[in-house]
Amino acid sequence: MTTDTVLKLHNTKTRKKEVFTPINANDVRMYVCGPTVYDRAHLGNARPVVVFDVLYRLLRHVYGADHVTYARNFTDVDDKINARAAESGRPIGEITAETTQWFLDDMGALGALEPNHMPRATEFIPQMIAMIEELIAKGHAYAAEGHVLFAVDSWREGYGKLSGRSVDDMIAGSRVEVAPYKKNPMDFVLWKPSSEDLPGWDSPWGRGRPGWHIECSAMSYELLGETFDIHGGGNDLMFPHHENEIAQSCCAHPEGEFARYWLHNEMLQVEGKKMSKSLGNFFTVHDLLEQGVPGEVIRFVFLSTHYRKPMDWTEKKAKEAEATLRKWRALTKGIEPSAKAAAAVLEALADDLNTAGVIAELHRLAAAGDAAGLLASAQMVGLLQEDMGAWAAGPTVDLSTHEARLFEARQAAMDSKDFSEVDRLKSAYMAAGLEVRMSKTGVELVPGPGFDPAKLDDL
Known part of the structure; x- marks a missing residue:
């Protein structure tokens, strides 16, 4: 353990940079929200993976590789997955197995270490049901028309603190479709009914499936306990996902604090614009690797x-x-x-x-x-x-002799005013896939993606 490293992290919860003090330096625990596996990961999906991979590496360096536990989930039950299965005619399990492996392969290509735990939502349904039952028993959730909803009014003192919003402000600005069975427009789904053609599990409220937010609360509790050190994700998840996780977890397990430090990464743009398919600047990681x-x-x-x-x-x-x-x-x-x-x-x-x-x-x-x-x-x-x-790892070429040659040719051309040799060399270097950068002080040859050292042999 490298105890002389003082680690400071910006905690979204307190809105300031704080010295990181783990609950237990021999068991540092981090949970990061992972992907919904219905398609290839786009470039934006990869940013939190790389960010929290760097934090994971740093924590392992400071506290020792055996003293850090990193969990990142896979959401493999979701309406987007159901829609993909319906349009493709493929079984849901086949789609999620394939897309999960795609994600791991693509993130591995970016040098990301695999977390210690990579729980899939479908593996933790009983734990989600148990947590929902606990919330109902404690008066924080209610069943209605085959659904179970979290009652935001039951925890007004805590709801909205992470994102800095009040419940009343959220209701006023809400575009949430108010279902007739909701007691409050901000109440969110913990469990919903499934028709025969959708994935479903038996529960005290009938055959159904979990809402999105409950999975992270149930899985982090099972894997990391009622209080752990760091929770991370993109800042697009701060509300409602992370806000709802906090509400569920703190109400189901009031003896704990859930997560002590919250870290959120900012969003990604492409060529200065928000990434979108309509702008033609939407890339998956796989697209770039293939290119x-x-x-x-x-x-x-x-x-x-x-x-x-x-x-x-x-x-x-x-x-x-x-x-x-x-x-x-x-x-x-x-x-x-x-x-x-x-x-x-x-x-x-x-x-x-x-x-x-x-x-x-x-x-x-x-x-x-x-x-x-x-x-x-x-x-x-x-x-x-x-x-x-x-x-x-292709053949490495010492470009310094070529840089010196071009620089000397240019110096001679400045005197003779005959730039034919400079132009010939520049053309040859560019044809070999080198970018030619010339300044008053020198010449730099920079290999591009298609650099072919063999084309320099004739020079």
Whole structure:
């Protein structure tokens, strides 16, 4: 355990950065809301995975790998999945098994470690039913027309605190369809009836299926207890999902606090705009991988922006990330990493996961030629891992001689005013897949995605 690292995290619950003090340093517990598995994960889905993977790595570094438990769920019972099954004619179990594996494969390509627990909602239905029964017994839920609803009025003192809203304000601004069986428009579904053609389980309220929110409360309680350290997810989940989780969990288990620290990542844009199919800027992670964008490049771009700031995915950033990673991999090839990451890298990470600061420090280490320090520090955030380098493992070419050659040719051309040799070299380098960057001080040749070193042989 590295007890000298003081970890500070921005707690959504208190709206401030706090020193992280675990309930038990020998058993640090984190729960992160995972995907609903009905299709490929889009780029936005991948951001919390990478963010909380970095936090998981940091916690393992500070407290020891055996002293951290990370749970991330799969929602495999949901109306979107039911709709996908109805339109495709495929069995629901087949769809969720396939899409779950897709998710794990795609996130693995981004260098994400698998959590200790990856519970599927359908494996915890009895525990959800037991929690709903507990809520009814304590006066926090009621059955109506085959449904069970959480009674928000029963916990007005706590509801809305995470997102900073009052119940009255929420009702006034609510677009929730008010079902006739609801006592309050903000009451939310814990259990709903299932028709014969939909997945369903026997319950005291008839055959049905759980509402969305109850699964995370039931699974986190079973796996991590009534109080655990960190709950994470995208800020789009803060309301209503996380607010409803808190209400259910604190009312079912008033002896606990549910989660002590809440972390939320900001949303992702593509080329400065919200990602949407209508704008034609909607990408799945798989799309990018298929187009030849390495998973490590995607991870690098994500880490270049602090998790609490909106992140803009651009083609330019991806190209720059690829060029940087190629240089770093060439610099660290055959090198043993130092015993530990650079102090400045750990300091940045411990300051509310300042990954942008980490990237800046990695650039500094590379510029200083500290290959061993660069390798150890990059691996702290899941970059330059051995098993992720196949994309950059083609023949490596020392481009410095070519850069010097082009620079000298240009210097000579400045005197003779004959730029034919400069143009010839530039054309040859670009044909080989190199980006040519020329400035007054020098020349830089940056390998692009289609770089073919063999095309330089004739030069």
